[in-house]
Amino acid sequence: MFVVSNLSTEINLTKQVASRGSTTQTAPVGPIGNLHLLEAYPLSPVLLQYLCVALDSNVLPIGTYLTTLIAWSQTILATPTDQTTQLLSALCALAAPRVQKPVNLAPTLPTAQGCISLVQHVSRLHDTLFTSSALELLLAILDTVVGSPPNPNISPALGLNLVPGINDLLDGEIVSPKLTNWLFQLSALTTADAGPSRVQPVVDESPLRPELLEFSRNGALFDVLAYQLTAVLVYPDSHLSALQTAYNASENFFSQLYLSMISVLANEPDGNTRLIVRAALFGSLPALLCQLETGQTKLKEGVQSAIIGLFTHYGALLDKCDATAPITRGEDSMEEDVPEDGSKGKNIRTMLVQSLQSVSLLDMNFPAPPGVTIENWPGRGVGRVFTEAGENGQELEAYLRSKLLSLDLPLSDKLELIDRAVVDPETHACLCTVLHKGYTSLAASTQHLSPATLESLSHLSRLLYSHPTVLDIVGLRVPPSECVAAGLAFLEDLEGGVGDPQSALGQYGDVLLLLQLLVTRYELKSGTLKHGDRVLDASYLTSSWAVYNLTDLTDPERTLISDWVKAAFDSNSFGIDDNVLRSTNPRVLLKLSATLFTEAIRKCAAEPEGAGMEILRNGVSYFEGPLLNWTLRGVIWALANEAERHGQVPSCSIIT
Template identity: 30%
Template sequence: MTQISTTQAAVHFQTTNDLLLNFQLSPNLRGVLEPFERQLRKLMGDDAKLAREAQMMHTMQLTLGRGDVVGSSSNTDLTSLSLIFHTLITHRAGEFGASNLGYCAALLVGLYRWTSWSPIIFYTQTLLCAFMCLSQSSSVTVTMWKTFLVARLPQLLVAFEKCVNTENTNSESDWKHAMQNALFTLHRRNDILSHCDSMIARAEGNLSPPSAPLFRCFLKELIAHGLLDQKLAVTFDQGIINDNMPSLKSEAQEAGITLEAYFDTKLSGEGDEPRMWLARIRRDPGSHASFGDFVTQRFASATSQLDIDAMGHICRLLYHDQILDSLSLHIKISDLVAYSLQFFESYTCETVGDPQTAFSHIGDVVMFLQSSVARFKSNTFSVNDKTVSSEFLKTTAQVYPLNSLTGGDLATFNAWLKALFESEGIEDTILRSTQPKTLLRIAASLVVHAIGLTVEGKMNMDTLRNGVMYFSDPLLNWTLVGITKALIHEIHQKRFNTPIHLEVLQTLLLSPSCPRLVLTLCGPRVMSLLANREQKGSVAPAALNTAELRQVITAALGVREQARIQSAITMGTRVPWQEYPRQAIQSALNMARTNKPASIDVERCLEVVSPSQFIRILWSELIVAATVPSEIENSRRLAVFILTAPRPPTTPPLLPIFLHNIVPSLITHIDSQQEQTMTMSAELLVALVSSVLTAAMHLELALQSATVKSQHLFGQSSSAMARRLVSDLRTHKFSYTSSTLAQRLSSSQSFLANFPVFMELGT
């Protein structure tokens, strides 16, 4: 150690500090590195530490002085855009996802204004970031990224230009020129383009015919949306002239009908043919927007007419297929859920000619709802000013004691128990007199009660098995999600001393007619059940076939997802769940540091800790990252995204919590620190406050230009938040940190131009 120079010590200190902060290290290795880091800190001495902090503060002050400009490396920034793109796709089916075109356009306009990029830089970074996100996606998400890039991004850019041009700051020719330059830059990145094509080829498998190159598909959609002239497109890809790859649009034109009518013709049949056409639609991103309109119209029409055949058919197509993921980029899946809920609440089989078929179709509606509601945290869905609740779908696993059932529920329960387990069979009469919602609610109770009668010797096993087999038939298999969850809960409650429950569970899951959706939704619970049984050494019935159960679940979930869940089950006790938010922030910072597309699921973090706790964790990680001057910009971009990105109704906006709750407590905390640390923390707080307020203001203005309702975006306007912050700073006027905030913010001309209320602090 005595032979190491101060400069070498600083280099080693930074490397060691990075290892300790950003990697999962074994206790032995951490025990070696932490003392080593302390020795290096001593060796560096106070002078070196002061110099490094002075450089960091100088960088932050330059950042604030530049106002809205992101920073010295802003022209090559991928962090802000990649955070936005990942969130739009992750939460595509929600209120603030990719399906909300106006919101997406406003989000891009807000970023464009905040960064002060030129049109050329904005389009160049947008295209490069989108393609890089695809090139670094997983094999599970690569198809979704392709669909977003080809089918949705051109639409977003059209909406973006329309929104940004309302301010008359750029002409249409500016954006045409910007797109041309951006494509020239992207075209030269053959490393990214070729990697994207190879990833798509692996994901799509042996398709016939094979997909066209991604760049060509993107050019064709840019042409179709008026963002690029065909003559110019040829300069990037001469093969586009002779590209005769069949498309659904061209086929519909040759048939002399609209694309929506073409869909109706091809998807109206039964059997495998509609599924083959769905696969074609999925591989043709240019048709997705039209197909989304077709599907929405079908749901609306079937609901208004209470047409069970039409509703059952479209629901059956969608919940079986991945096409719903693609549609969620274009339409609000919540609207489809709302239509389905309205239909399910209103439909009865009292007058239908064939109640057996009608009940099967109702099952398709229920399974579509179960698969779709799994995407949402909300319990209520609205369309056409009608609001409906999906809460009943989350309680289908509840087992009701007989003494809690009253009136019609008790009569229905007794009638179905008799029909299923006393060999009377299911006649049309009982179907006509039963509300499907009631049957869905009591199905788990019927099975568990029958098992109880068998355990007590009041029912023999053959009778139980015969009754249970009705639930494997398409007539009733749509109730299996609740039944399966109820059986798993009973098995856990009875500590696996439940041979009959286990046998019934296996019978239902291994039935050839068990819907794949049931295995998908319940598979993780079944895997956890089997793992717990093995860990506790419970003796399973001789007939229990754990290998076959795992096999059918793997087939439903996919090998990769099954492996991920199994890993989570195995590792769950080793990694505390409370650490997820900190790890997510560290991971996002690390991706930004290495110039990779960054992502973070804020909603998932807020499921683990409260908003205030999450913001405090964010601040602690920003302080650590800020010790390296080059990391300040990436830290600031991540913080701005986290604090200003609109949250769904289920989570509160974070910006007011940060400004009104966290900043005052930070002022008190920073004032209590040592002088050197106090100065550094205060400057970081200045840069952060100025950045988030400016970004929020630009987003508000962009939402107004895009005519998007934004009254609940932050709960209050950016000007109101600024006014309250000024009041809070006045109450702390003898505080060093508060004085620093007031002085820096009131002396920045660009910041004052947006928030003149801070002039009051300079007087």
């Protein structure tokens, strides 16, 4: 009580000093001491009021308070308790409204990184108020990196160290257009007005790979520009404003944007990644840029200046793009299209100009810089797939639809057609339209009990998950989550008894495998997804690894496991008959697949060694084919986890 009484007296004295506007210098309040007192007297109204008065009277500068709070939070986050979490929430709530006022913050890099860690921790608590307060503190810190006056402790270049953490936030629970805006502002500041360490436009010299465009998931360049650009391409409604901010902030926006993308294309060793970059550069990007300005006068001038500068100063880099050897099977498949002079189709200068002319951002009579030839060969819309469509008397979209959605054309022929299409960015719009509309229309079909609908969606799903790059091409134009939601809705509505049970179960698996691939490959949240007015549970797609105690299961679930173990892992069994398949809900089978295998291993381990191994191998063989292979993802994960925990699991090893 003595401490509290003294604090009350000091609060009154502080109020008096503040109200008189005294010019007497008051000794700064020791924030560390206050935080220790708050640990001793958690959420004390007197202590919290003391901090409010000290902050509002500038006895305690908000910058000092913020730095101390972030540093203290790191010790709290190491071993959090409910009490310390509530205290941290209250202290952040005190600071949040005060950092929004005009203040001269100058946080250091460790403070900024600590605040990112704080927001990451808080976002997992699902506490809306706490998350909002912590995010306000982070945004105030980040604004000092890109705002004016400049932060002497964190320059924009040093701020690049914060980019991976910010993108981890955006990939997780945090949805903040302001964070995305900040990434684009940082991109503009760190690519414009290049200093001595930046790439300089030396004629015909290939520049070092731009600092901002390392095309790896944790590289600063990919994270700031290429990754965010992809987000804009896929989610234009929510991210276009961020791109607009970067466009308005820098006169060199187009020059830096195109130089960055070209540098990635020239230096990326992976052929599939190059295909994705080409798809964005020549396919999606030009149409996106048209949305930045209504009148397009400034837009066209900026694009023309950027292309002329690129052709004039970076010829060696462009030549490097043209000289890249084919690596992917898609690129290899184009070898027969090589002209007689040995060149590999259109050069990159021609593709750049024609892609921008197609959306009227470059005039059709665009003047080539001295020494640069813009080829008219072979023109737009006369690539290999366009030619095939013409020879069949069809427009491109109709031709692709007739081939890719056909049940009669072999899968190998469809894959070869997609190979030819993905290397030509001019086909991508039609290709994505056919695949996206085909998938969503089948998934939305009211004929769920029709074997034909399930078979068609199964064929299309198998095509999509079998090709190495087509999902990435489609993903530049259609959010992967949209396809997952449509597929989930279809599977949720699908009921048993659709045609032949063996065919139906395998076809169900094809649809499911595509959804699992999309969720895993694009790191989608496996919670709930919205599809129209429906809220769908996506968690079961990635949670089939769980092994349940039989006592925790319902009677129907225990019966399912017993029936399947007897049918697949019993020496007296004649196999899995149609009655077992017809009575099985595929979703329940997926959930229990790891448990089923655990029970089967336990049963076979009790048999004589030779007999047990043979029974288990025979049972596993049922799950290796298309009928049931879609259940194995969780099984493999569960058994691998078991082996890792125990070092070696002899009874499991016989599976291999």
